[in-house]
C-alpha cells in the first residue's frame with residue numbers, strides 16, 4: 001500500500017506523498033537549501049498563473065513572507081500578503097475569520113491559491129483558511145520551523161484551538177506542494193529548533209532505528225548547530241516516515257497512532273503547564289515516561305528510556321516532569337487524550353527503538369492507571 005517514491009536531484013530532495021482516495025493523489029515535499037530563489041516560477045507554474053493569498057505570521061512575514069510575495073509578483077502572479085500575530089494563542093477561529101475576510105476584501109476569488117509561510121501555527125491556520133474559503137482553495141506550504149518541516153506540513157491536518165482545547169476545530173486539507181528550505185531555519189530561535197528535534201527523535205523511536213543511532217552518533221549535534229546537510233538529510237528522513245504512515249491511514253483510525261508516541265503524556269504535561277512549555281519540550285518528557293511504560297507493558301529493552309532521555313538531554317530538552325504536576329493531575333489530563341476509550345488511557349508504545357508494539361491490529365496499548373503512575377514515578 002505504500003506508494004512512497006523518493007527521488008534525488010543535485011540540490012534538492014523530493015519525497016512524493018500519496019494521498020489515499022485524494023485528488024490529486026500525490027503531492028511533492030521538496031527539501032533543500034537555496035530553493036527559495038526559484039520559488040516564484042515554481043508556484044506560478046503550479047497555479048497556472050492564478051492569484052495567491054500568502055498567509056504568514058508577524059515574525060516570519062519580514063524574514064520570508066515578503067520575499068515570497070515579491071518572487072510571485074516577479075513571476076507574473078498577483079499576490080496578497082495576509083498576516084496575523086505570531087503564537088499559539090492566535091491559532092483561533094477569530095484569526096481564521098480575519099484572514100478569510102482579508103482575502104475576500106483583497107479580491108481573491110474562487111480561482112485563487114493559498115500559500116502558508118511559517119511554522120506549524122501558520123500552516124494549521126492557513127491550511128484551515130484554504131480548506132474553508134470558497135469551500136476549499138488549493139494550498140501550498142513553505143514551512144519555516146523545524147517542527148513544521150518534519151511534521152505539521154505533511155499529512156493534511158489543519159485547524160485551530162478553542163477555549164476547551166487544542167485543535168478541536170479543523171479539516172483535512174492536503175497541500176499540493178511543500179517546500180522546506182533549510183536556509184529559513186537560520187533565524188529560528190534555539191528553543192524552537194530544540195522543540196523540533198524532539199519530533200525528530202520521535203521518528204527514530206517509532207520507525208527508524210538507524211535514524212536514532214545516527215542521532216546518537218552525532219547527527220543530533222550537527223542538527224542542533226544547524227549544519228545544512230544534516231538538517232536536509234534529517235528532514236528528508238522524517239518526512240519520508242510521516243509520508244509512509246499517513247499514506248496508509250489518512251484519518252488516524254489506526255496506524256497513524258504510532259505518530260502519537262510520547263504525546264499522551266506529552267499533551268497532558270503541555271496542558272497542565274498551561275502551554276508555558278513548548279509542545280516539543282512536553283513531548284520529550286512524554287517520550288521518556290512512555291518509554292518506561294513500554295518497558296513495563298510491551299517488553300521494550302530496559303535501556304530504551306535511558307537512550308531516549310540521553311538524546312533529549314543532549315538536544316537541550318527538558319527530561320523531568322515539573323515537580324508541580326502531581327501524578328493524579330497527570331492521570332486526569334492524560335485521560336482526555338483522543339485515544340482514550342471507555343475511560344481507559346491508551347498509548348502508542350515502542351517494543352524497541354525503531355519498531356512499535358502492535359496487538360490484534362491495534363497500535364495503541366491499554367495502560368492501567370497504576371502503570372501510568374508507576375511510569376510517572378520512574379521518570
Ligand SMILES: NC(=O)c1ccc[n+]([C@@H]2O[C@H](COP(=O)([O-])OP(=O)(O)OC[C@H]3O[C@@H](n4cnc5c(N)ncnc54)[C@H](O)[C@@H]3O)[C@@H](O)[C@H]2O)c1
Pocket residue numbers: 057058059060063086087088091118119120121122124144145146147148151152153154155156157158166167184185186187188189192195279
Ligand atoms: N497539522 C499537523 O499535523 C501538526 C503536527 C504537529 C504540530 N502541529 C501544530 O504546529 C504548531 C506548532 O508549530 P511550531 O512549533 O512551528 O510553532 P509556531 O508556528 O508558533 O512557530 C514557533 C515560533 O517560531 C517563529 N518562527 C517560525 N519560523 C521562524 C523562522 N524561520 N525564523 C524565526 N522565527 C520563526 C514563529 O513566529 C513562532 O513565534 C502547534 O499549533 C501544533 O498543534 C500541527
Ligand SMILES: [Zn+2]
Pocket residue numbers: 199263279283
Ligand atoms: Zn507532536
